[in-house]
Amino acid sequence: KKEIVARGLGTQIWAYDHNTDHPEYPEHVIKAVGDSVDAVAWHCYSQDGWSPLSQFHKAHPSTKQYMTECWLHLKDESFFELPDFF
Secondary structure (H helix, E strand, O other): OHHHHHOOOOOOOEEEEEEOOOOHHHHHHHHHHHHHOOEEEEEOOOOOOOHHHHHHHHHOOOOEEEEEEOOOOOOOOOHHHHHHHO
16 A cells, blocks of 8 residues: 555455355455455445444444445346346
């Protein structure tokens, strides 16, 4: 991160960018190199819902979080029926 800033680049480092069912990975990253990470990104494809984001925010209130990918389907349809949607 220091090198990115030193070169005047506006690049941000986001950790994870995956489902909310494994919040232990971004938790580990933030604890290990928190000052180098600008945000955590999530996908909503998990039975865990949105609560991991709330829990993560309570533990790391200054770390931005983004939901970068999400498909909320009807209860009686599978995620894998997505091609039929188009």
